[in-house]
Amino acid sequence: MRDQEGRWSTAEESVARRLRDEAERHEPDRDRMWSRVETAMVGPYTTGPPEETERWSRPRRGWWSRWSGLRVAATALGTAAVVGVTSFTALALTDRGGRLPHPPMTGRDGGDIPAQSPAQTSSQVPTPGKMPEGAASATPEGTRSTSPGTTKRPAAKGRIVEVTGAPGANSTDHWGENTLRLEVRRPLAGLDVTIRVVRTRRVNPTGSWLSLPASDFRISTDATDRAVVYRWTLFPGRAIRPGSYVIAAQYDRGADHDPRRDAFTLTATAATTETTVQGHF
Template identity: 35%
Template sequence: MDEDLRERLRTAAASHRPDRARMLARIERGMAQGPPARPARAPRSPMPWLRIAGATVAVCGVLTAGAFAVTSTGREEPSGGQRVAAEPAPPAPATPPPVRGGELPAGKGPLWSDGSLDPNSSDYWAQSEVVVKTTEPLTGLTVELRIAMNGGVNTTGSWRSLPEGDFEATAREEDGYLVYRWTLKPGRGVPTGTHTFAGQYNHAEGARDTGQDDYTARARTADGTTSVGGGFSETR
């Protein structure tokens, strides 16, 4: 094999992208020119095809290793890939705020009640309130508020949160008390919910003791009758 052919083979083996068909074609063209004159002592290169194939395999191995390295590096963070993020833990369920003042202190069956002094009461005037809460519709209801006649008490009016036309309301002195009374008219009803009845009155200047004041609420439902009552602990 002459030097020209060897040079061509070395060039083909060093190529980054070997073209096997082109290399074979060059070898065939070189061999078609006939064997060149060789020096008498120049040893014959054994098995030239094995050397050509070995060079080709070496080049292909280098290129394959390079491609594998590039692919491995790119696989670490693929373009356009998606990251799966852990979903946050669901928020803890909200705890209902405590009811200020708690449930109505007096209760029986579907009826509950509470008596209190309006915070806007003064040293000359006061408003006592009875709150009635029912969990069933009422077909009859009478609310009675009794204010002890101590300290020059006299009425200045009354009101209720239910419709005025559904009740007969009175205010009179009875046995040392100013008595406010609201009575549901026949054929009328009280819906489920919380309802307020209030009596207003003047009194002598200064703090007034409410320890003797009280109230009652008597109701009728589809299942029968029930009543609740209580007093007023505040002093005004």
């Protein structure tokens, strides 16, 4: 039994040695490989199954199973030889053209699609922050965009507060909210805000709120036959820091109420400067 195993081992070593010798003597034909690669690139792509399928029968048990070690060694050496030839082919193709060729792109009708140069591709992508050539700007120079029904009071030179009046986003046909957004530029020692809602059918006050501390203000709501008046007055000795703030008045209303008829008045004091802003929603 040991003699038989020794013969198998000697046969495997002989085959392995001969495979290594053949691999060392192999000299790849670069031109032939290049020609075959180009032919495969240009030729049509086929994805269907081959016309004939080889059928492999199950190997018989017995003496054939003893050749397992020989088959493993032969497979490993064959794989190493293929890897070496493939690497050499890639180097040869790179030396010849600088990069591997790309297969031609085809459209639905089978025609070739012309490739675009990088310059053509980049010219069609708009640069962030820039308008495409020939397109009109959405906001004219010298103005600031606001939503419909919004009254914008831009801050003039030296103005200590900027005010924007607009209907609330949650307003409905039966309930409304008028919102003032304040951009305070300098510390305020005094602030008085009034929102006047025209008294149309079904208009009644339902509340108010502000993003500043409510304890710093005297807050009141008065209803007359002509309007509902909301007022916020900063207590003496309190101050407002620069920043963004919101003041809002809420009310029930009918579908015929137009908030554009509602008005606001804001008076702000900073040191020795006083500013008054008026507008509509």
